[in-house]
Amino acid sequence: MLNTLKDVSASVRQSTPSRRRVRRVRRVIRDIDPWSVFKVGIIFHAALYFVVLISSVLIWNVANSTGTIDNVERFMESFGWDSFSFDGAQLFRSVGLIGIFLAILGTGLWVLAAVVFNLVADLVGGLRVTVLEEEVVARSVEPGDTR
Numbered sequence: 077m078l079n080t081l082k083d084v085s086a087s088v089r090q091s092t093p094s095r096r097r098v099r100r101v102r103r104v105i106r107d108i109d110p111w112s113v114f115k116v117g118i119i120f121h122a123a124l125y126f127v128v129l130i131s132s133v134l135i136w137n138v139a140n141s142t143g144t145i146d147n148v149e150r151f152m153e154s155f156g157w158d159s160f161s162f163d164g165a166q167l168f169r170s171v172g173l174i175g176i177f178l179a180i181l182g183t184g185l186w187v188l189a190a191v192v193f194n195l196v197a198d199l200v201g202g203l204r205v206t207v208l209e210e211e212v213v214a215r216s217v218e219p220g221d222t223r
Contacts (some may be wrong), residue, residue, distance in 0.1 A: 101206070102204060107194055108193055183194075
């Protein structure tokens with residue numbers, strides 16, 4: 077009986093995972109590659125452009141089918157305009173062109189910010205960051221181990 081309790085407690089100790097150790101490491105960011113920032117920025121802004129374009133079309137279609145567009149047009153005519161109407165195709169083209177301009181501008185601003193960061197980092201020594209690294213423990217698996 078006593079031996080079986082020892083065997084059970086030994087198997088419980090072996091099956092509980094050991095605590096991972098974490099060590100604190102300080103890193104210094106001294107350089108950000110502008111070409112990498114450009115690539116990430118152009119992909120991010122292109123995705124954002126398409127999301128905004130598709131969602132604006134969906135919102136326009138919902139507003140048009142519920143009569144909200146007509147209500148807004150009548151509301152604007154109540155202020156004294158002879159006729160007021162939204163042209164959906166013209167609005168879509170304008171939003172598309174403005175979106176392309178903003179995507180290019182946003183990417184350019186990201187690249188400019190990376191270049192300015194590199195210049196400032198050369199003067200002050202970079203950006204100090206503290207990172208917590210988990211220690212990876214390699215466990216061997218023995219034949220017959222059912223864990």
